[in-house]
Amino acid sequence: xxxxxxxxxxxxxxxxxxxxxxxxxxxxxxxxxxxxxxxxxxxxxxxxxxxxxxxxxxxxxxxxxxxxxxxxxxxxxxxxxxxxxxxxxxxxxxxxxxxxxxxxxxxxxxxxxxxxxxxxxxxxxxxxxxxxxxxxxxxxxxxxxxxxxxxxxxxxxxxxxxxxxxxxxxxxxxxxxxxxxxxxxxxxxxxxxxxxxxxxxxxxxxxxxxxxxxxxxxxxxxxxxxxxxxxxxxxxxxxxxxxxxxxxxxxxxxxxxxxxxxxxxxxxxxxxxxxxxxxxxxxxxxxxxxxxxxxxxxxxxxxxxxxxxxxxxxxxxxxxxxxxxxxxxxxxxxxxxxxxxxxxxxxxxxxxxxxxxxxxxxxxxxxxxxx
Numbered sequence: 001x002x003x004x005x006x007x008x009x010x011x012x013x014x015x016x017x018x019x020x021x022x023x024x025x026x027x028x029x030x031x032x033x034x035x036x037x038x039x040x041x042x043x044x045x046x047x048x049x050x051x052x053x054x055x056x057x058x059x060x061x062x063x064x065x066x067x068x069x070x071x072x073x074x075x076x077x078x079x080x081x082x083x084x085x086x087x088x089x090x091x092x093x094x095x096x097x098x099x100x101x102x103x104x105x106x107x108x109x110x111x112x113x114x115x116x117x118x119x120x121x122x123x124x125x126x127x128x129x130x131x132x133x134x135x136x137x138x139x140x141x142x143x144x145x146x147x148x149x150x151x152x153x154x155x156x157x158x159x160x161x162x163x164x165x166x167x168x169x170x171x172x173x174x175x176x177x178x179x180x181x182x183x184x185x186x187x188x189x190x191x192x193x194x195x196x197x198x199x200x201x202x203x204x205x206x207x208x209x210x211x212x213x214x215x216x217x218x219x220x221x222x223x224x225x226x227x228x229x230x231x232x233x234x235x236x237x238x239x240x241x242x243x244x245x246x247x248x249x250x251x252x253x254x255x256x257x258x259x260x261x262x263x264x265x266x267x268x269x270x271x272x273x274x275x276x277x278x279x280x281x282x283x284x285x286x287x288x289x290x291x292x293x294x295x296x297x298x299x300x301x302x303x304x305x306x307x308x309x310x311x312x313x314x315x316x317x318x319x320x321x322x323x324x325x326x327x328x329x330x331x332x333x334x335x336x337x338x339x340x341x342x343x344x345x346x347x348x349x350x351x352x353x354x355x356x357x358x359x360x361x362x363x364x365x366x367x368x369x370x371x
Contacts, residue, residue, distance in 0.1 A: 014092030031343030037063035098134025114145035121269035152271030172275035179282035191221040203261040210311040284330035
């Protein structure tokens with residue numbers, strides 16, 4: 001596909017690529033941008049400078065040019081020529097001034113414009129309730145392409161109800177070199193990594209904390225910020241506020257199983273694999289999931305992923321699944337990830353979506369931009 005498109009100048013205006021603290025989006029952007037660069041594209045990342053990103057674990061990504069900006073006014077004053085001349089401009093979700101940025105980009109850009117939504121179910125729920133700070137229905141109609149980390153029926157809804165001319169899935173992904181199996185003695189029977197959320201905590205209680213209470217001899221771990229002091233942690237649950245991406249692989253491979261639970265609005269939408277799901281699978285660590293529509297199109301239940309709805313079902317898997325089968329499930333999951341869910345796959349998919357938009361224009365893309 002890159003042979004057809006040529007080398008592209010791509011601009012991404014996103015919340016962060018330099019800091020993964022409290023920002024899982026940074027990990028997704030790093031993988032995608034790294035692979036786009038490998039394919040010959042030139043990427044500039046314009047990052048919103050916010051106080052929570054003061055701790056930057058990757059202050060200067062080597063595969064793109066990164067610029068921090070303080071305000072939309074500064075963005076417009078210093079980078080209008082860049083946006084106007086770029087082949088593709090992508091605006092990310094969760095920008096505090098994303099609406100103003102999107103209006104500016106869709107008005108000024110001479111190339112293709114796209115919106116990358118890394119939490120589409122939450123976005124659509126907010127739009128129905130009253131709106132977001134980063135996108136509006138009118139903007140959805142103006143972007144040439146809506147890239148969604150949720151697939152399935154959500155894509156049709158974006159086109160039918162919100163007027164997107166082209167909504168396509170761009171799931172999270174993983175680097176199979178950084179995330180790989182390691183033979184180490186397990187530190188925990190099951191671990192979990194995600195920030196606290198009010199609506200997700202009941203599942204954590206049911207599928208991790210209750211099993212920990214019922215099995216005092218088991219070992220558990222939870223990594224993630226923002227958990228309130230009111231949460232009562234059993235003595236056999238280790239707590240860590242944050243792990244930088246460089247330590248994720250070691251965390252996964254020190255577990256016998258990894259728990260991946262889903263927030264209710266995401267379960268309702270389905271087709272929303274998390275980055276943690278792919279990361280653990282790439283490490284050949286069997287994942288226990290609460291299940292959601294579309295999961296069986298990504299991994300085969302019972303063969304590549306395990307499902308549990310209750311604390312009893314979790315405990316049965318932790319204590320009764322034969323070790324040989326546990327290892328086989330992990331390796332099957334890794335093979336599936338390597339075939340379909342790496343950052344390289346996502347970069348190739350993005351190229352394909354760009355090609356689709358180009359083919360749908362009545363005037364040749366570069367001729368149109370030159371006119």
